[in-house]
Amino acid sequence: MSGKSFSGNFKEQKFYEFILFVAGNEPNSMMARKNLKELCEQELKGRFNITIVDVMEDFDSAAAHNILLTPTLLIQNAISDIMVIGNLNNREKIRAALQLPLE
């Protein structure tokens, strides 16, 4: 099973659905936005979709997804979602969450 999921072919086809929860223009939220955008453009060309939710405006959405802190990145998966909390300055942390191969 794992052999299959790590095959180059499969990786090419994988599509990522992100929801980034932020709090207005707070510094860490801005930072998370910027970091996520950079990562997607550099490593996931055309294979991603980002939805940004400002919890100050859309509180219900945050509650629905059990978001406790902002910024939080939600990586949506068929089986279960993965959460990454923080400003995403640590690129390796997201790469690990996305199961991207080590550089």
Added chain:
Amino acid sequence: MNDNTTDNMEELQKRLQEAENIVEALKSDEVDAVVSKSNVALLRLRQTEEKLRKSEEHLRIALKIGKVGTRYLDVQSGKIEMSMRARQIYGLPLEGEVTVSQILHTVHPDDRPEIEKKWSEYKKTAAEFEKEYRVIHPDGSLHWVSIRSESFLDAQGRVNFNIGMIKDITEKKIQENQLMAFNQTLEKRVKQRTAQVEAQTKHLRALANRLTQVQHEERKRLSKILHDHFQQLLVGARFQLGSIKRCKETAQIQAVVDTIEDTLDQAIQTSRSLALELSPPALREGGLCGGLQWLALHMQQTNEFTLHLELDDKAEPDDNNMSILLFECARELILNAMKHANVSEVQVRLKKNADRCIALIVQDKGTGFNPDILTDRITEDATFGLFSIQERLAHIGGEIKIASRPGSGTQTMLIVPLSSGQ
């Protein structure tokens, strides 16, 4: 284990991991807001407060430990608050409002432009600032101040206020300056000393050369006397002796013998005066006083040069070597007067000093000279006489004192211990 338990375990582990992530994120300062059941709470205020509380605590501690004062600047309104200690450090009034221009006025004119620039920048940049500069108190006294300041931002990222910690570092600066000055003088002294030693070494080397030269000249003089004079006389005597063989008459022979006798007398006279000059027997037999008396006689006869002697018997050295030394020194001083002073008489005094010393004084009323030339003189024209006296006296714990000025004569005093102790 059934499936249910396994699921529960996995669920539990996942929750645990999530909780851990949340704690970590909170600790890391990477989050902005907490989303609770009913609202969103921004963390920033708390953070700022925390930061402020911490820096306040730092300040309090610093105030306790060092002589630190604080300065608070509300950047938007320009209002300044200063602690008592800060006011003391700047020499500002201990009560009432403080303005920027008041503070700048205390700063030393040389440091003011930079500090003034800094004040105009507080609004624009939040960079930390550290600087040591001088302030002048109303009483005119100068003080060294060190400042460390930091700016804090508001929600919009604008500089909100700036806090400065101010310390009086005058004492530290004085010590630093003293150390620097001390090092400089030390360096200067070492340089001077090195230069002195170098000059002395050069001088000594030149004098050593001169000494060999003097010895060489003396040998040449002796061999000249032996060759030109003594040998001539002896050769003449032998020649005349040979001519006797050819004489037939007693009268003739008598005449030649008379000539030979005359020539030999001359030879004896020459050798005697040479020996006298080198080491007068009067010195050996009559000590220093006897030697000087003979010298007076000798110089009167040969050079028509007069020595006025004033000799104290009690000053007569116990040691024959000392007598010879002083005699030779005296002769050099008298010769100097003959050569340089343009006089035909000198006064020579020998006396005993209270502190078990002998003083030998040679004085003339001649042209005089500046004794400084002896030490200032450069190597090429190094002279030997006075230097040699100085060296020989120093060797036995004595000294030479020269009092002279161009136009007012020369008095040279030699001081040596009564007995050389050797």
